[in-house]
Amino acid sequence: MIDLQNLNIILTGATGIIGNSILDRLISAGANVLATGTNEQKLKIIQEKYKDLNVVKFNISDHGKIEQFVEDCGKIFSNKIDVLINNAGITKDNLSLRMKENEWKEVIDINLTSTFLITKSVLKKMLKLKNGKIINVTSVVGHTGNIGQANYAASKAGIIAMSKSLAVEYGKKNITVNCVSPGFIV
Numbered sequence: 001m002i003d004l005q006n007l008n009i010i011l012t013g014a015t016g017i018i019g020n021s022i023l024d025r026l027i028s029a030g031a032n033v034l035a036t037g038t039n040e041q042k043l044k045i046i047q048e049k050y051k052d053l054n055v056v057k058f059n060i061s062d063h064g065k066i067e068q069f070v071e072d073c074g075k076i077f078s079n080k081i082d083v084l085i086n087n088a089g090i091t092k093d094n095l096s097l098r099m100k101e102n103e104w105k106e107v108i109d110i111n112l113t114s115t116f117l118i119t120k121s122v123l124k125k126m127l128k129l130k131n132g133k134i135i136n137v138t139s140v141v142g143h144t145g146n147i148g149q150a151n152y153a154a155s156k157a158g159i160i161a162m163s164k165s166l167a168v169e170y171g172k173k174n175i176t177v178n179c180v181s182p183g184f185i186v
Helices: 017-028 038-047 062-078 099-127 148-171
Strands: 006-011 034-036 054-057 085-087 132-137 176-182
Touching: 006 017, 017 034, 017 038, 034 085, 038 054, 054 062, 062 099, 085 099, 085 176, 099 132, 099 176, 132 148, 148 176
Parallel strands: 006 034, 006 085, 034 054, 085 132, 132 176
Antiparallel strands: none
16 A cells, blocks of 8 residues: 555546545545546545535636646645646547547647646645655556547647656756656546
């Protein structure tokens, strides 16, 4: 069992299947977690299950509110954010010839751009502490591609490449950046 006592962790996308599993493991390992998502019903269930958990409805696609969200997280965690787990994401599957521009843009915007912006904001806090861990949940599709998921595959491949660049940029500052690439989950 991994001991995560006294670690402050932000988890985006906690209401999804993968996010909820991550949340359960973090809590059982003793972490202090701030869980986010957009599904109010699922957030209520999470809050009922974990009474003392910080649960915040937050849509990472609202780029203008990311800086304030991270500031608020910093206040909750006494300005010590140890880990950021970027798990939030969406799919808008369609064959490439049928894919509408808005389906492309929305997936890239939420999955890739939002992940970059929240990471950038949290990095500022981690740099002050000279310590931190960023874990980006991508997908095997970011490595292999998939029929009907050109937008999703591109967003996940972008996260992988971005993570590699950030790892090189901030590794010397004691901040690690890694990816986890699960396959299809039901």
